[in-house]
Amino acid sequence: MGRALLAAVAAAPAFSLVGGFGRPEKVVDGLIHVDAALRAADVVVDFTTGQASAALAEKCAAMGRPAMVIGATGFEDTHLARIAEAARKIAIVRSGNFSLGVNMLVGLVERAARSFPAEVWDIEVHEAHHRRKIDAPSGTALMLGEAAASGRGVPLAPVERRGRDGIIGERALGEIGFSVLRGGGIIGEHSVVFAADEEILTLSHSALDRGMFARGALTAARWVSDHEPGEYDMQDVLGLSPISR
Numbered sequence: 001m002g003r004a005l006l007a008a009v010a011a012a013p014a015f016s017l018v019g020g021f022g023r024p025e026k027v028v029d030g031l032i033h034v035d036a037a038l039r040a041a042d043v044v045v046d047f048t049t050g051q052a053s054a055a056l057a058e059k060c061a062a063m064g065r066p067a068m069v070i071g072a073t074g075f076e077d078t079h080l081a082r083i084a085e086a087a088r089k090i091a092i093v094r095s096g097n098f099s100l101g102v103n104m105l106v107g108l109v110e111r112a113a114r115s116f117p118a119e120v121w122d123i124e125v126h127e128a129h130h131r132r133k134i135d136a137p138s139g140t141a142l143m144l145g146e147a148a149a150s151g152r153g154v155p156l157a158p159v160e161r162r163g164r165d166g167i168i169g170e171r172a173l174g175e176i177g178f179s180v181l182r183g184g185g186i187i188g189e190h191s192v193v194f195a196a197d198e199e200i201l202t203l204s205h206s207a208l209d210r211g212m213f214a215r216g217a218l219t220a221a222r223w224v225s226d227h228e229p230g231e232y233d234m235q236d237v238l239g240l241s242p243i244s245r
């Protein structure tokens with residue numbers, strides 16, 4: 001994503017790159033120190049890991065700048081709490097997926113889950129990604145699971161089912177299942193399956209180019225640069241209102 005972002009910034013005259021950085025312990029030609037980059041920037045775009053994003057958000061909050069766009073996935077609850085705290089001081093857009101299509105899909109999934117009774121329709125989320133991805137389920141799959149749970153008017157945690165193996169018994173009524181494939185260079189495939197006894201509805205999205213995520217992150221960067229402190233998502237940036245809101 002770092003390379004995709006560099007290309008997107010180079011192609012967008014409204015932006016100028018003031019610096020890029022990776023791990024502080026790694027010195028690489030062309031990368032500058034994190035503090036210098038943060039002082040010079042209006043917005044920092046972060047595609048690292050949940051742990052690294054939380055630490056960076058705290059650093060920006062302590063400095064009082066810059067605004068943030070967080071695209072990383074694989075968060076623990078403590079990371080999310082630290083980001084929420086940082087968002088009291090700086091504006092942060094965080095999304096597991098910056099594509100327009102996925103953010104549209106979130107609304108469609110919520111709507112279908114709201115309309116289809118849990119007694120009749122089972123919901124399963126499936127995702128497939130490249131072999132280098134380190135977190136599972138993907139941030140997008142979790143967004144879609146949240147949307148399905150929200151449509152059903154329940155929190156996701158008590159109904160989610162992450163993986164199945166062995167003699168596990170019949171499917172529990174109302175559970176939302178997740179399944180994961182890893183292989184090759186798959187950029188990102190997501191499906192939400194609504195399965196009844198007599199019909200199946202599948203809502204799906206395929207990512208064809210990482211540049212699309214980078215351009216979406218720049219849309220978020222422009223939006224967040226003139227917003228008040230707070231935590232926002234791509235639905236806010238795109239003006240898409242999930243039905244439950």
Ligand SMILES: NC(=O)C1=CN([C@@H]2O[C@H](COP(=O)(O)OP(=O)(O)OC[C@H]3O[C@@H](n4cnc5c(N)ncnc54)[C@H](OP(=O)(O)O)[C@@H]3O)[C@@H](O)[C@H]2O)C=CC1
Pocket residue numbers: 001002021022023024026047048049050051052070071072073074095096097098099139213
């Ligand atoms: N929201 C969205 O639309 C999208 C989100 N993503 C998410 O973005 C993240 C990155 O994906 P991708 O670019 O494919 O992954 P990569 O592993 O290629 O890139 C992650 C980068 O973050 C660096 N990094 C890791 N830890 C730290 C740290 N503590 N401080 C500074 N830098 C650090 C890594 O450095 P090193 O190589 O030294 O480990 C690496 O350069 C993932 O969480 C992925 O799920 C990806 C695509 C779209």
Ligand SMILES: O=C(O)C1=N[C@H](C(=O)O)C[C@H](O)C1
Pocket residue numbers: 073096097129133137138139140141187188189207
């Ligand atoms: O790691 C990736 O590559 C991707 N990660 C994001 C996720 O976890 O949902 C978004 C996209 O699917 C690509």
